[in-house]
Amino acid sequence: xxxxxxxxxxxxxxxxxxxxxxxxxxxxxxxxxxxxxxxxxxxxxxxxxxxxxxxxxxxxxxxxxxxxxxxxxxxxxxxxxxxxxxxxxxxxxxxxxxxxxxxxxxxxxxxxxxxxxxxxxxxxxxxxxxxxxxxxxxxxxxxxxxxxxxxxxxxxxxxxxxxxxxxxxxxxxxxxxxxxxxxxxxxxxxxxxxxxxxxxxxxxxxxxxxxxxxxxxxxxxxxxxxxxxxxxxxxxxxxxxxxxxxxxxxxxx
Amino acid sequence: xxxxxxxxxxxxxxxxxxxxxxxxxxxxxxxxxxxxxxxxxxxxxxxxxxxxxxxxxxxxxxxxxxxxxxxxxxxxxxxxxxxxxxxxxxxxxxxxxxxxxxxxxxxxxxxxxxxxxxxxxxxxxxxxxxxxxxxxxxxxxxxxxxxxxxxxxxxxxxxxxxxxxxxxxxxxxxxxxxxxxxxxxxxxxxxxxxxxxxxxxxxxxxxxxxxxxxxxxxxxxxxxxxxxxxxxxxxxxxxxxxxxxxxxxxxxxxxxxxxxxxxxxxxxxxxxxxxxxxxx
Numbered sequence: 001x002x003x004x005x006x007x008x009x010x011x012x013x014x015x016x017x018x019x020x021x022x023x024x025x026x027x028x029x030x031x032x033x034x035x036x037x038x039x040x041x042x043x044x045x046x047x048x049x050x051x052x053x054x055x056x057x058x059x060x061x062x063x064x065x066x067x068x069x070x071x072x073x074x075x076x077x078x079x080x081x082x083x084x085x086x087x088x089x090x091x092x093x094x095x096x097x098x099x100x101x102x103x104x105x106x107x108x109x110x111x112x113x114x115x116x117x118x119x120x121x122x123x124x125x126x127x128x129x130x131x132x133x134x135x136x137x138x139x140x141x142x143x144x145x146x147x148x149x150x151x152x153x154x155x156x157x158x159x160x161x162x163x164x165x166x167x168x169x170x171x172x173x174x175x176x177x178x179x180x181x182x183x184x185x186x187x188x189x190x191x192x193x194x195x196x197x198x199x200x201x202x203x204x205x206x207x208x209x210x211x212x213x214x215x216x217x218x219x220x221x222x223x224x225x226x227x228x229x230x231x232x233x234x235x236x237x238x239x240x241x242x243x244x245x246x247x248x249x250x251x252x253x
Numbered sequence: 254x255x256x257x258x259x260x261x262x263x264x265x266x267x268x269x270x271x272x273x274x275x276x277x278x279x280x281x282x283x284x285x286x287x288x289x290x291x292x293x294x295x296x297x298x299x300x301x302x303x304x305x306x307x308x309x310x311x312x313x314x315x316x317x318x319x320x321x322x323x324x325x326x327x328x329x330x331x332x333x334x335x336x337x338x339x340x341x342x343x344x345x346x347x348x349x350x351x352x353x354x355x356x357x358x359x360x361x362x363x364x365x366x367x368x369x370x371x372x373x374x375x376x377x378x379x380x381x382x383x384x385x386x387x388x389x390x391x392x393x394x395x396x397x398x399x400x401x402x403x404x405x406x407x408x409x410x411x412x413x414x415x416x417x418x419x420x421x422x423x424x425x426x427x428x429x430x431x432x433x434x435x436x437x438x439x440x441x442x443x444x445x446x447x448x449x450x451x452x453x454x455x456x457x458x459x460x461x462x463x464x465x466x467x468x469x470x471x472x473x474x475x476x477x478x479x480x481x482x483x484x485x486x487x488x489x490x491x492x493x494x495x496x497x498x499x500x501x502x503x504x505x506x507x508x509x510x511x512x513x514x515x516x517x518x519x520x521x522x523x524x525x526x527x528x529x530x531x532x533x
Contacts, residue, residue: 030427100420122378123419132419163379163388163418164357 001054002245003039003070004079005032005063008099008127009212011242012039014047014054015250022046023239032063040069058249060241062100074248076241077105077116080210083244085111088232090206095194095223095231096241097213099127104197106204111244117197123162125193127213132162133186136169137179141216144183148218151184160189183218191222198227208232210240254312254509257300258501259293259327260336261285261320264356264383265468266292267498268300270311273506275343279304282494285320293324313505313519317497328522331504333497338362338369340500341464344490349460352450352479352487353496354469356383361454373456379418381449383469389442392422393435404439404474411441421445440474447478464488466496 004011006028014022024042028035036059044050051069059070060079067073076096084094085107094105101120108114119125123132134141155177159165165186172182207229213219214237224231234240255278260267262285270279281300286292293316301308308326316327317336324330333353341351342364351362358376362369379385390397404410411428415421421442428438446469451459463485469475470493480487490496512519 030430121416123417128419159377161378161380161418163384164377 001040001043001057002079002242002247002249003036003057003059003061003064003067004076004239004242004245005036005059005061005067006098007062007101009238010035010039010061010063011239012043013239013242013246014043014049015243015246018247018250020243020246023236023242025238028063032066033068036063036067036069056249056252058245060245071249072252074245077103077113077118079241079244079248081105081107081113081244082111082247083240083242084208084210084234086243086247087234087240088206088208091208091232092204093198093201093207095198095207095209095213096211097127097190097194097209097219098211099131102126102194102197102213104194104201106201115201117200119193119197124160124165124189127211129162129165129190130186130213130216130219132166133169133183136166137173137182139179139183145215145217145219147180148183148187149221151178151180153181154184154188155181157185157189160193165189184222187216187218187222188226190219191226194223195226203227203229205229206232208234210234210237212238214238255304255306255310256502256505256509257297257311257314258336258498258503258505259297259314259316259318259321259324260333260495260498260501261293261316261318261323262355262497263319263358265494266296266318266320267495268296269495269498269502270300270304270306271499271502271506273510275503275506277499278306280492280495280498293320294326297326313509313521315501315505317501328505328520329508331501334360334362334369334372334374336497336500336504337466338364338500339367339503340496340498341466341490342367343500343503344496345462345464345488347462348464348488350454350457350463352454352463352465354381354383354450354465354467354475356387356468358382359450359453359467361450361457363457371457373453375453380416380421381446381453383467385418385421385446385449386442386469386472386475388418388422389425392426393429393438395435395439398471400439400443401471401473401475403436404443405436405477407434407436407440409437410444411437413441413445415445416449440478443472443474443478446475447482451479451482459483459485461485462488464490466490466493468494
């Protein structure tokens with residue numbers, strides 16, 4: 001079992017004989033302990049197993065320490081690298097855009113972490129920026145990607161701060177910019193911050209995006225445009241670290 | 254002779270009118286709002302009313318602040334750094350370090366013998382600016398002007414570890430839900446903004462006297478938190494919002510007095526006291 005307690009969402013994956021047999025996502029809310037327990041119970045219920053059937057559990061993510069039932073705790077960069085390698089064997093660079101942080105991880109042929117850069121000080125460099133802007137525009141987070149793709153003329157933001165960005169969005173709306181162009185501008189701004197991280201590691205393909213940011217097609221396209229590369233997107237980008245944790249659990253325990 | 258300084262900040266517009274003996278005849282603070290192009294003249298009219306003067310009697314008008322180009326009735330535009338340094342060093346001749354925390358920016362100024370010699374500035378990030386306090390006050394459900402007195406009741410400040418305003422807001426809300434006393438959270442918020450400001454200003458090698466201006470200087474909790482971090486007393490003028498406009502008026506006075514001393518004409522622009530239009 002792999003459990004990934006993130007800032008916004010807690011994820012769990014069950015692996016049997018190298019195959020995913022169940023995965024579950026629940027909101028983390030204010031108590032990671034409760035979220036972890038919820039993920040565990042839901043995973044077990046999905047496949048009709050009990051705790052005794054689980055050979056080993058690895059916890060990861062910012063709330064890993066609160067997962068009382070875990071056998072081991074492993075840093076999320078390791079799990080992200082491992083999970084990504086399982087899905088896309090050719091990937092060298094993993095871009096992880098989460099709710100409160102972004103990181104770029106360089107992995108080798110076995111999926112081991114060679115190097116990484118991490119940014120968590122600023123909301124404008126994480127998925128939270130998208131949430132803040134979606135809120136102020138009263139748009140569902142799931143809709144911003146497709147809307148952004150319709151833009152022909154992304155606005156350029158004068159600020160790199162999520163709080164000032166929120167104000168700027170309001171005045172852009174008042175000035176008559178379309179929601180599509182504003183969202184494309186937000187994606188571009190976030191993509192530029194992510195690219196700075198990639199450039200600090202040095203560009204090296206193939207690329208994959210994981211974390212909640214991978215669900216946003218507008219963001220993925222914007223990063224592809226900034227880096228001038230193609231980025232592989234797993235069908236379930238949010239559970240990649242939990243998958244990596246489950247695979248490590250299967251191998252090492 | 255009378256001189257006016259107009260300081261159009263991101264959040265507040267300030268006007269100060271002084272006479273040649275540096276007596277303040279009138280001062281007005283009003284919100285800048287979205288239409289600051291039009292509002293400058295209204296705040297000016299109010300200040301004239303307060304001083305019982307007509308606009309013709311104002312010898313020289315200096316505009317400053319980020320909206321300074323939207324003051325068609327000004328004779329000269331001067332950057333806010335120069336005006337703040339002038340204003341603060343007139344009020345506190347011993348000042349070596351001036352910190353101005355505005356609604357959307359924060360500036361640190363090194364001043365030697367009344368001259369600005371170095372500065373640091375942040376207008377890129379809401380952390381460390383008045384906006385940080387506004388966002389946090391809103392999240393905590395208190396008025397921003399009450400933060401100072403609330404925080405003084407705290408005996409154990411909460412630790413706000415995030416620099417980012419958005420993340421700090423989330424931390425503060427989660428403290429609330431855990432039942433942490435409001436005053437302890439507010440004290441933590443003040444500590445966080447003070448850390449950010451002092452971290453930036455330290456680049457200037459802080460020396461006393463230290464003066465704090467801008468709207469945030471009205472918050473006693475922030476003043477105390479900055480004092481604690483710097484390890485020295487922080488001086489605050491009676492009306493900390495006015496130092497930029499006051500400095501602007503002082504610079505106008507200097508220009509006029511120097512011209513008169515040399516027997517030269519006063520270098521005035523052709524000005525009109527009316528609304529700025531989009532094209533003016």
